[in-house]
Amino acid sequence: MDLGIAGRSAIVCGGSAGLGRATAMALAADGVKVVIAARSEKRLVEAANDIVAETGGDVRWVVADVTTDEGRDAVLAACPAPDILINNAGGPPPGDFRSWSREDWIKALDANMLSAIFFIKATLDGMIERKFGRVVNITSHMVKQPVAILGLSNGARAGLTGFVGGLSRDVARHNVTINCVLPGQFDTDRLKSNHLRFAAANKVDLETMQANARRGIPAGRFGQPDEFGAMCAFLCSAKAGYITGQNIILDGGQFPGLL
Numbered sequence: 001m002d003l004g005i006a007g008r009s010a011i012v013c014g015g016s017a018g019l020g021r022a023t024a025m026a027l028a029a030d031g032v033k034v035v036i037a038a039r040s041e042k043r044l045v046e047a048a049n050d051i052v053a054e055t056g057g058d059v060r061w062v063v064a065d066v067t068t069d070e071g072r073d074a075v076l077a078a079c080p081a082p083d084i085l086i087n088n089a090g091g092p093p094p095g096d097f098r099s100w101s102r103e104d105w106i107k108a109l110d111a112n113m114l115s116a117i118f119f120i121k122a123t124l125d126g127m128i129e130r131k132f133g134r135v136v137n138i139t140s141h142m143v144k145q146p147v148a149i150l151g152l153s154n155g156a157r158a159g160l161t162g163f164v165g166g167l168s169r170d171v172a173r174h175n176v177t178i179n180c181v182l183p184g185q186f187d188t189d190r191l192k193s194n195h196l197r198f199a200a201a202n203k204v205d206l207e208t209m210q211a212n213a214r215r216g217i218p219a220g221r222f223g224q225p226d227e228f229g230a231m232c233a234f235l236c237s238a239k240a241g242y243i244t245g246q247n248i249i250l251d252g253g254q255f256p257g258l259l
């Protein structure tokens with residue numbers, strides 16, 4: 001399917017690994033000019049080289065911590081008028097709410113709520129003027145199915161979800177959409193590090209922990225990042241202008257509710 005976005009420009013935050021990298025790959029494969037941002041230069045260079053090798057696309061990278069003003073400014077300097085914005089950053093660590101300080105909460109809000117809101121603030125009016133814009137926020141299935149140990153993530157991401165729920169309706173008439181995509185369990189570094197922590201907490205090995213996790217997923221497996229990237233690319237396509245304000249869960253059927 002031709003997604004109708006060849007030649008458009010995109011910022012992909014957290015684009016050097018996992019779900020962000022897969023989204024950058026899918027966009028580049030559809031002819032989108034991509035700027036990927038992350039903190040480690042080494043992984044950025046590797047990801048950019050891989051994406052170019054696989055897609056022949058136009059890929060640039062920016063070393064940036066997207067939770068900081070300086071980091072966001074550096075990304076926006078490289079791509080001041082994106083047609084597509086993928087908001088993404090690392091998730092907060094699991095834990096017990098009794099041990100979380102104000103500083104822990106602020107870090108979670110910066111990474112999983114405010115960085116996305118400030119990128120939207122910097123780019124949305126340009127999208128409205130140009131009558132095309134696609135914003136995708138990578139959040140988590142925890143938005144629909146929260147568990148206590150991921151409370152920092154649940155709280156921050158629910159804040160972003162509420163904010164864009166209203167804003168998306170306000171800008172839809174300009175062909176600017178804002179959606180959230182909620183990963184369940186995708187085979188990335190982040191998932192492995194969470195499973196290592198849970199394995200240690202439950203005094204089992206990683207393989208046992210992962211086998212238990214797979215058993216809880218109706219599809220019987222973890223998702224592959226390219227499956228996630230394909231959904232994000234479709235939501236960014238010219239064909240997806242009538243999808244907005246949605247929270248689309250990709251979890252192999254794990255969320256048990258109808259809606």
Ligand SMILES: NC(=O)c1ccc[n+]([C@@H]2O[C@H](COP(=O)([O-])OP(=O)(O)OC[C@H]3O[C@@H](n4cnc5c(N)ncnc54)[C@H](OP(=O)(O)O)[C@@H]3O)[C@@H](O)[C@H]2O)c1
Pocket residue numbers: 013014015016017018019020037038039040041043064065066067088089090091092111138139140141142183184185186187188189190191
């Ligand atoms: N994978 C899953 O199953 C799953 C499930 C639920 C939710 N999620 C959420 O989805 C998001 C992506 O997950 P993932 O599995 O793709 O994670 P990942 O494999 O750890 O990749 C995270 C990417 O974000 C970058 N990043 C992290 N913090 C950043 C920051 N402050 N500024 C700029 N870049 C930053 C990382 O590069 P640097 O470290 O070099 O900056 C990397 O490129 C996370 O918020 C995660 O919590 C994932």
